[in-house]
Amino acid sequence: MLIPFKLHKFILNVLIFSTLLFSCGGGSDDSDPIDTSTPSNLTITANLIGANTSNPNGDGSGKVIFNFSADNASSYKINFGNGDVIETSAKSISYTYTGAGITNYNVFISAYKADKFISKSITITIKVNTSLLWSDEFNGAGTPDGNKWTYDLGTGAGGWGNNESQYYTNRTDNVVIANGILKITAKKESYQGAAYTSTRIKTQGKFDFKFGKVEVRAKLPQGRGTWPAIWMLGSNISTVGWPACGEVDIMEHAGNRQGIVSSAMHTPSSFGNTSNTGSQTLADVSTAFHVYAVEWTSQSMVFSVDGVVHYTYNPVTKNSSTWPFDANQFLILNVAMGGTFGGGIDAAFTESSMEIDYVRVYQ
Numbered sequence: 086m087l088i089p090f091k092l093h094k095f096i097l098n099v100l101i102f103s104t105l106l107f108s109c110g111g112g113s114d115d116s117d118p119i120d121t122s123t124p125s126n127l128t129i130t131a132n133l134i135g136a137n138t139s140n141p142n143g144d145g146s147g148k149v150i151f152n153f154s155a156d157n158a159s160s161y162k163i164n165f166g167n168g169d170v171i172e173t174s175a176k177s178i179s180y181t182y183t184g185a186g187i188t189n190y191n192v193f194i195s196a197y198k199a200d201k202f203i204s205k206s207i208t209i210t211i212k213v214n215t216s217l218l219w220s221d222e223f224n225g226a227g228t229p230d231g232n233k234w235t236y237d238l239g240t241g242a243g244g245w246g247n248n249e250s251q252y253y254t255n256r257t258d259n260v261v262i263a264n265g266i267l268k269i270t271a272k273k274e275s276y277q278g279a280a281y282t283s284t285r286i287k288t289q290g291k292f293d294f295k296f297g298k299v300e301v302r303a304k305l306p307q308g309r310g311t312w313p314a315i316w317m318l319g320s321n322i323s324t325v326g327w328p329a330c331g332e333v334d335i336m337e338h339a340g341n342r343q344g345i346v347s348s349a350m351h352t353p354s355s356f357g358n359t360s361n362t363g364s365q366t367l368a369d370v371s372t373a374f375h376v377y378a379v380e381w382t383s384q385s386m387v388f389s390v391d392g393v394v395h396y397t398y399n400p401v402t403k404n405s406s407t408w409p410f411d412a413n414q415f416l417i418l419n420v421a422m423g424g425t426f427g428g429g430i431d432a433a434f435t436e437s438s439m440e441i442d443y444v445r446v447y448q
Contacts, residue, residue, distance in 0.1 A: 384403075
């Protein structure tokens with residue numbers, strides 16, 4: 086059948102147009118479509134308020150402005166490295182750190198779209214000026230200041246509840262200040278029915294506080310069985326008992342695990358062999374001084390050594406079971422021998438000391 090000329094021309098034009106469309110259009114493009122379902126290109130900057138050449142870590146206010154952005158993101162989550170976490174849809178946030186001194190923080194920021202996200206981190210070193218609330222620099226010589234410290238004496242019930250082997254004394258054989266250093270010495274000796282002696286001093290009834298930062302510069306004893314500790318107990322322990330009063334172990338070290346310094350929290354929700362612990366390893370704990378610290382706020386406890394954070398306690402639900410830390414606590418310094426944490430004591434052990442340069446509480 087013959088096709089009329091006009092119809093033939095129309096069909097030819099359609100075929101030509103279709104060929105051009107498929108040869109030049111997206112049908113032959115092999116590139117992937119842009120993924121708009123997942124955030125990408127996350128960027129972060131931190132502006133330390135007052136930072137300049139003379140004050141690279143800020144002006145002491147602790148204030149930092151974080152700016153961040155990501156393609157396809159609808160919200161952001163910021164972990165400030167001290168236990169505080171904030172979610173926001175903004176691309177900038179101002180935050181004020183409260184820990185005294187110069188501290189390093191690893192800040193993590195995640196960009197979200199629905200259940201998909203990407204993350205990045207940034208490390209900042211921030212300076213915070215706060216007031217020195219209380220301290221003992223251990224200047225002079227003699228025994229601890231009776232206006233600041235008192236003693237626990239004896240073997241305690243059940244070896245202070247931990248099957249410890251020492252008898253705590255207030256003798257200068259076990260505790261003395263010399264050349265600006267407090268020395269607590271554990272000794273192997275027969276005394277009052279015990280095979281070892283040592284000292285435990287505390288500020289109970291002399292000084293307590295709520296919220297702040299504790300810094301203790303110390304060098305630790307060595308020898309299998311030694312158990313030095315820097316810690317705190319709730320001042321209400323005489324009325325509510327333990328663990329309802331709350332216990333904060335700023336630093337513990339066992340000579341049987343030389344070099345591993347740990348921190349722990351004891352509360353009604355987890356105590357004794359508590360799950361709330363963190364640690365870091367230092368090769369020279371018994372040959373060099375380090376600053377052991379905890380930063381205590383209404384929301385968290387952040388533990389560090391020389392400004393390096395190794396554990397943060399920040400329970401999501403805060404009640405009397407998980408957070409008995411809205412009341413005052415007092416300080417304790419001691420060296421125990423053996424016990425549930427210290428472990429077996431070396432038969433060749435004779436004596437070793439924890440040396441403390443200072444104890445400082447900022448608020």
